[in-house]
Amino acid sequence: MSDKSISALRTKKKAKPGIDHIWPWARHSCIALAMAASMQVIAQQPINIPAQPLADALKQLGEKTGLQIIYDAAIIKGLNSQSAQGSNSQEVLRQLLGNTNIKYTISGNSVTLHAQNNAAALPSVQIISAPLGSTTEGSGSYTTGDTNSSTGLALSLRETPQSITVMSHDRLKDQGLTDVDKVMEQVVGIEPDRRSSIGGDSVGYVARGFFVSNYQVDGIPRPAAIYGFSEDKADLLAYDRLEIVRGPSGLMTGAGNPSAAINLIRKRPTDDFQANISAKTGSWDLYRLQTDVAGSLSDSGKVRGRFAVAKQENDTFVEREHIDRQIVYGVVDAMLFETTEVFAGVEYQDIKATGVSRGGVPLYFSDGSKTNLDTSTNSGTDWSAFNHDSTTVFVGLEHFFSEIWKLKLDAEHKEGTYDQKFGYAYARTINKDTGAGAMLYSTRWNGDTELNAFNANLQGAFEWFGRNHELAFNLFHAAYKSEAPAYPGWYDGGDYRATISNIFDFYNTGAWPEPDLSATGIINGGDVKTTSLSGVIRLKPSDSVSVILGSRLTDWEQTRWSKNTGAAAITSPVTKENGVITPYTGLVVDITDNWSAYASYTSIFEPQSVKDITGNTLDPLEGNNYELGLKAGYLNGRLNISAAVFQMKQENYPVIIGNQVTAPDGSRAYRAEKGVEADGFEVEIAGQLLPGWQIAGGFARAKAEDNNGKPLRSRIPENTFKVFSSYQLHGALSGFTVGGSLRWQDTTYLENTGPNGETFEQKEVFLVDTMAKYLVNDHVTLSLNINNLFDETYYGALDVGSARYGEPRNISLSISYDF
DSSP: OOHHHHHHHOOOOOOOOOHHHHHHHHHHHHHHHHHHHHHTTSOOOOEEEOSEEHHHHHHHHHHHHOOEEEEOGGGGTTOEEOOEEESSHHHHHHHHTTTSSEEEEEETTEEEEEETTOTTOOOOEEEOOSOOOSOOTTSOOSSOSOBOTTTSSOBOTTTOSSEEEEEOHHHHHHHTOOBHHHHHHHSTTEEEOOSSOTTSSOOOEEETTEEOOEEEETTEEEOTTSTTOOOTTOBSTTEEEEEEEESOOHHHHSSOOSSEEEEEEEOOOOSSOEEEEEEEEETTTEEEEEEEEEEESSTTSOEEEEEEEEEEEEEOSSTTOEEEEEEEEEEEEEEEETTEEEEEEEEEEEEEEESOOSOOBOSEETTSOBOOOOTTOOOBOTTOEEEEEEEEEEEEEEEESSSSOEEEEEEEEEEEEEEEEEEEEEOSEEOTTTOOOEEEEEEEEEEEEEEEEEEEEEEEEEEETTEEEEEEEEEEEEEEEEEEEOOOBGGGOGGGEEEESOHHHHHHHOOOOOOOOOOOSEEEEEEEEEEEEEEEEEEEEETTEEEEEEEEEEEEEEEEEEEETTSOOEEEEEEEEEEEEEEEEEEEEEOSSSEEEEEEEEEEEEOOOOBOTTSOBOOOEEEEEEEEEEEEEEGGGTEEEEEEEEEEEEESEEEEOTTTOBOTTSSBBEEEESSEEEEEEEEEEEEEEETTEEEEEEEEEEEEEOTTSOBSOTTSOSEEEEEEEEEEOOGGGTTEEEEEEEEEEOOEEESSOSTTOOOEEEOOEEEEEEEEEEEOSSSEEEEEEEESTTOOOOEEEOOTTOBEEOOOOEEEEEEEEEO
């Protein structure tokens, strides 16, 4: 098997920071420069192109490097290139054009050629060097060539019979998105439901009418049934892209939540040396510094490495909130043999947030008028804080038995801690004159989490009745553990649930005596053990028809335990399911060379973590999902279009019981709802419209109702539209990229919110974001992002007594240096 074949298969204002804050930045800068200096001396694999007609030489360069080369055929007609050799694409390109009158500009992964005396002329011909692969870094694209997040098979978006959004590396950079929370704001069909700040446990997302609880990292599921494992606050330094599969993902996770699954795909080392250091500053005292270095670590190129580190500090638009992030990521891979590659890495993330609140602000005064409080209002105490850190070690092996059969083994160990200490004001309504009517709720949640997972995947192709078909088998086993000391809280009364005499004074300072939040001596824990065996086959009865059949067999055992310090633990089973079958069926029919129609079905099974009023965990979610759609792929997969309609029904859906009704442990109490239904449709586009013009976005409608036909979440918009686009300018403005996004949502409302049972209604929200990027030279790039350009005031989440505003206008400026 050739090396080339193997490579194709793996595929208000606060004080400024003082000297104590400046030192970490300087330290990280020194690390970045030292890494870059050491990596630059590493031997590189040279690019060799012989002298020949220039058109042929450019084609070879595109094939070897993945560049998109754009030019007018007339300007190179009859020209020959000289031979070229070098360690990077720009160096070789300069040599190829050395004896010609052709100049060029580079933006991202695109190269535009023009005659020296006609720099303003627009190109009329484009060479697309090769189809996109799964990795999006360096592709210059807002889409991907293939994904396995839906079925486990590496299929193009057009071949996959489900709705998938890919947040590519280049789109994340262009929009200045550095954490999962900000990314979800931009994803078609995903709506944030922020009923608290970054420190709260109520930060979440809704897709197709239901909460998103399924997260994966490189395909390894995080359990929704245990608190503390969510990746919704993760920084994206270590990740190439996010793949969001809307609808159930039971074939991949075993637990098929009907909303969506978010799969974070890590970056891997690169064959060629690359290094980048960037700095960002912006509104609310935002400071971020990061570096990312990758390349070969041996002369043969068989050992490669990557190291990245980032530090960020910022306030938020909410008074007194401050966030501090530190991220370190490293990975090394090596070709042991021509057909075997191993890799190992570590990822560390640490986030600290102070002055945060678990709740928002009330919507009404006691006289029935709306509060319209300032967007910076903080309902949290000055001592409230949220700390979360995690360390993940992962190893893997890929072995190619042949050109078409591959075995991939992955193992992962993750340890994390969280510590949340809250005091926050809650009021259904407040007195406009006296500020009376609010209560202060206090508690602390602290715990340790541990994940041990192993995944084995075998996939390939075979011939049957003269046609090629694809097959994959997957074995997954994981153990998830959590251990959390118990603390007193508002559910115990006393100082932990106290009356606030004047809420306006509290909002201004957050001053409140911190009650005794010492541990009670009781320790609670939760354990989940799960094993799954799945298989999927893609049959090709004809060139234009694909049938995908799959099933996952899952064993799931969840227990909870409790003990007093030094005493034996008392264990109680929560859920034990053996042999749960999650079927998957998909049909894709090619209508034309570019368009396909598809249909898919999958069942829903998901163990739950929420409890009823007696403290018992609700039975698992169960149900069915149906989806029909059209998909198109143009420009060799660089432009993807999709439209889908869906319908789902589920049982044991969790519904909150009233306001502030809790289970015995202080968590919100739920009841199981039967006959919950949702339906809707989505239209999406992603990729390249024209040379240098990228676009991603679409329209989504999702309507979810209970068994009485009443909306499940009227506070979440049923209809949304999101689109982001960027364009690389040419001619005299060559080097500039401009773009922006539009986000719209329809009217939302919340019943029985005011003092007299008023219904609160939020009108349509329309947000505009803009961006501009300038390539100063081959190394330096300046970027400007402005979000909520027209400073629209709106609620990002609605809840009785605890609404939270969306972000006002904010600006960020970054400078990036590529070595």
